[in-house]
Amino acid sequence: MSQSVLKxxxxxxxxxxxxxxxxxxxxxxxxxxxxxxxxxxGINQVVxxxxxxxxxxxxxxxxxxxxxxxxRGDIAWELIPRERKRTVHPGELVHVVFxxxxxxxxxxxxxxxxxxxxxxxxxxxxxxxxFCFTQQEIRAGESRELPVxxxxxxxxxxxxxxxxxxxxxxxxxxxxxxxxxxxPTGGNG
Amino acid sequence: xxxxxxxxxxxxxxxxxxxxxxxxxxxxxxxxxxWFSFAMxxxxxxxxxxxxxxxxxPGLQVVQPEFFNQxxxxxxxxxxxxxxxPAFVGFANWQIPMMIGAPDMAFPRMNNWSFWLLxxxxxxxxLSMFVPGGSAGVGWTMYAPLTVQQGMGMDLxxxxxxxxxxxxxMGSINIVTTILNLxxxxxxxxxxxxFVWTWLITAYLLIAAMPVLAGAVTMxxxxxxxxxxxxxxxxxxDPVLFQHIFWFFGHPExxxxxxxxxxxxxxVIPAFSRKPLFGYASMVYATASIAILSFLVWxxxxxxxxxxxxxxxxxxxxxxxxxxxxxxxxxxxVATMWKGSMTFETPMLFAIGFLFxxxxxxxxxxxxxLTPVDVQLHDTYYVxxxxxxxxxxxxxxxxxxGVYFWLPKWIGKMYDETLGKWHFWLSIIFxxxxxxxxxxLGLAGMPRRIPDYSLQFADFNMISSIGAFGFGLxxxxxxxxxxxxxxxxxxxxxxxxxxxxxxxWTHLPTPAPYHSFETPPTVx
Numbered sequence: 018m019s020q021s022v023l024k025x026x027x028x029x030x031x032x033x034x035x036x037x038x039x040x041x042x043x044x045x046x047x048x049x050x051x052x053x054x055x056x057x058x059g060i061n062q063v064v065x066x067x068x069x070x071x072x073x074x075x076x077x078x079x080x081x082x083x084x085x086x087x088x089r090g091d092i093a094w095e096l097i098p099r100e101r102k103r104t105v106h107p108g109e110l111v112h113v114v115f116x117x118x119x120x121x122x123x124x125x126x127x128x129x130x131x132x133x134x135x136x137x138x139x140x141x142x143x144x145x146x147x148f149c150f151t152q153q154e155i156r157a158g159e160s161r162e163l164p165v166x167x168x169x170x171x172x173x174x175x176x177x178x179x180x181x182x183x184x185x186x187x188x189x190x191x192x193x194x195x196x197x198x199x200x201p202t203g204g205n206g
Numbered sequence: 207x208x209x210x211x212x213x214x215x216x217x218x219x220x221x222x223x224x225x226x227x228x229x230x231x232x233x234x235x236x237x238x239x240x241w242f243s244f245a246m247x248x249x250x251x252x253x254x255x256x257x258x259x260x261x262x263x264p265g266l267q268v269v270q271p272e273f274f275n276q277x278x279x280x281x282x283x284x285x286x287x288x289x290x291x292p293a294f295v296g297f298a299n300w301q302i303p304m305m306i307g308a309p310d311m312a313f314p315r316m317n318n319w320s321f322w323l324l325x326x327x328x329x330x331x332x333l334s335m336f337v338p339g340g341s342a343g344v345g346w347t348m349y350a351p352l353t354v355q356q357g358m359g360m361d362l363x364x365x366x367x368x369x370x371x372x373x374x375x376m377g378s379i380n381i382v383t384t385i386l387n388l389x390x391x392x393x394x395x396x397x398x399x400x401f402v403w404t405w406l407i408t409a410y411l412l413i414a415a416m417p418v419l420a421g422a423v424t425m426x427x428x429x430x431x432x433x434x435x436x437x438x439x440x441x442x443x444d445p446v447l448f449q450h451i452f453w454f455f456g457h458p459e460x461x462x463x464x465x466x467x468x469x470x471x472x473x474v475i476p477a478f479s480r481k482p483l484f485g486y487a488s489m490v491y492a493t494a495s496i497a498i499l500s501f502l503v504w505x506x507x508x509x510x511x512x513x514x515x516x517x518x519x520x521x522x523x524x525x526x527x528x529x530x531x532x533x534x535x536x537x538x539x540v541a542t543m544w545k546g547s548m549t550f551e552t553p554m555l556f557a558i559g560f561l562f563x564x565x566x567x568x569x570x571x572x573x574x575x576l577t578p579v580d581v582q583l584h585d586t587y588y589v590x591x592x593x594x595x596x597x598x599x600x601x602x603x604x605x606x607x608g609v610y611f612w613l614p615k616w617i618g619k620m621y622d623e624t625l626g627k628w629h630f631w632l633s634i635i636f637x638x639x640x641x642x643x644x645x646x647l648g649l650a651g652m653p654r655r656i657p658d659y660s661l662q663f664a665d666f667n668m669i670s671s672i673g674a675f676g677f678g679l680x681x682x683x684x685x686x687x688x689x690x691x692x693x694x695x696x697x698x699x700x701x702x703x704x705x706x707x708x709x710x711w712t713h714l715p716t717p718a719p720y721h722s723f724e725t726p727p728t729v730x
Binding site: 025029034036037038040043045047048055060128 | 312313378379382386388413416417418419420421425435436438441447450451455512514
């Protein structure tokens, strides 16, 4: 191969390596991009306070709200709703309380993530106050009352009669350290 | 200075094992790619048979569910990254320099590296089964958060994917550079054989898509061990994000597998129809359109994650749009055969088998593109049937067609035509026996990746398992045909296929010499 061809080959190699590196970066760029798109379109904004525009109570309909909570992993927390079920009217302000107890002898950082069943009902249940908006730091043996204030909007589809609000409590921290070790507090995530 | 770079190409090359370890010859490397891919095909095939053995009857008889999950994962990864992709890179290595009149690939040493990264990666995948907790049981799609909860087998799989990705990217850079810079005088872009065109487009797809997969598995790795929360809901991450990143790679990957297969078929059909390829330019543009569209439709794999209706509509219509250029290709192949003086040697049989079954797989793909239908069929055996029609009857049959077609040029000996035909007919019958019934299973609601099933699925599963064993055993016949051809095949005539008109047939003796086109031919 002549010198000029070798030079051209190296040139092409250089360009293609740059493309490959850029695409590796693009994979990471999808992370903030995805967050931004979700924020703009309002998808998956489950841990931010909602705003309620219409608070007209619709006495003609009743919805059964069911409450459920669980902790992921084998971590010994207790997260229990004080009441399992409540019948509400669309538009009514609903207060419920969950009890969280850390039964371990270590302090943990935790985050609750809500989910709704049926999924499409979730768009119409607005949370004004929720312990899931912030991470909870619970010391060893500590108990805490966690409030939720929500409104079921009158726009909820007519065929929905029961909505389940379920919280999953996650331990914050990516490494799988032994559970007896003291966890670093704050700064993660 | 010039003299320093003038290599003496007639020097003796090392013999024995070292010849293969140190070789920079595109033909040697192509051969190694093809054999490696065949070995991985056997390993992945045994895993498929373990899956089908367990599914032969309802209930759990043969393996533990955890092991079953590992089998579905490794079968997918090994077949995609270890068997199909290296097979076509093997074809690219052998054929591209000969088809464009180049003496070798642009970067022969890097070529050696791209191949020799594969065996360690394959070893890691197989080794992952033997670490505590076994291999990853997460499916080849490696969805979070399951991947974050796996044992150390997952880490080995992640590293294997990294290495395979590096190998693919290096191979692709080599292919693009070779095609762009080393064509013989007169070989303009629009005179290149279609196989070369399809590989040029595929190589660009690989360079753009593989790094994204590398990013996705790296994020999984750091989520597992280094405290990041890309996919961990508790830390503000999102498991659905993984699916978006994965399928941004994953959908182009489908075409990375299919497009070189189109290239092989576009050489074989004209050769045995004794007519030039119908609509050459439209074939090039159709392939390029498919490649571009492939980056714009990824979320059709994830209709059930809860996307807004507008997004579902967009992905549905964009996906269905791909049927247009694909249809152009299918019609062009049929038009090439139209009024041709066709003969039906084994390569042509596999090409026609490809045409029928790939089109069928394309149709079920269209069905799955429809959001409301897909929501029903998501993660059922209908999907399994669909992608095996395009991966096995599409890519694999095309690879068989290519091997039978070019084998005489590579080794200078003919394969046994009768046995070749047997291989085709056994393959196509058992393939359909295995996968056609899976459409019915999927429509009836049988979920994929589960080791047990309800009783009403028993009969079709039994048929499918019988088909799978028949298909697997038929591939041993393929191995026998290859060994027989290499050991004692009849000497191949200079031009065994009279319709073949690319440079390797018209300008090179049979078998192709170890160093070809040291002085480039002139293409008119």
